[in-house]
Amino acid sequence: MILADWAYGCYKQNKLQMLLENDNDEAMDDIKMMEKFVMIAFWCIQEDPSLKPTMKNVTQMLEGTAEVLVPPNPSSLYVLCK
Template identity: 60%
Template structure:
């Protein structure tokens, strides 16, 4: 990743932006194996975003993470991991 690109400086924000824009391919650029199952990749990205929420109350328990990974619990659409950074960029 080019450190000159300020948009990608905060990895969690960049990953969330890629997810919201539907361009998760950028997260695994050059990893053809990861691109073979885009549905699984999207699920894993969603789980990861849940796990890095800035507000600890929003993070799932490890038990819930395991259930999401196993597919016994549906993965809900995650919120932005750092809503504070969005607040500053809007103002």
């Protein structure tokens, strides 16, 4: 199983807490921030280079000055979060 595929399955099923399963309560409190970071990461690992954001755009998304759109599946197949 590929980590990106598993994480994408968790994201699509609204189960991002699975990525933090053994983490502390503070991390669980910031689930919205984590969702933003995961979405940006999925944009950055797109196989099609034309879909990848520029570093400037990544910085803007991290700073909150650019909207983070819903990313496409980073690979042709993904494993459902279990």
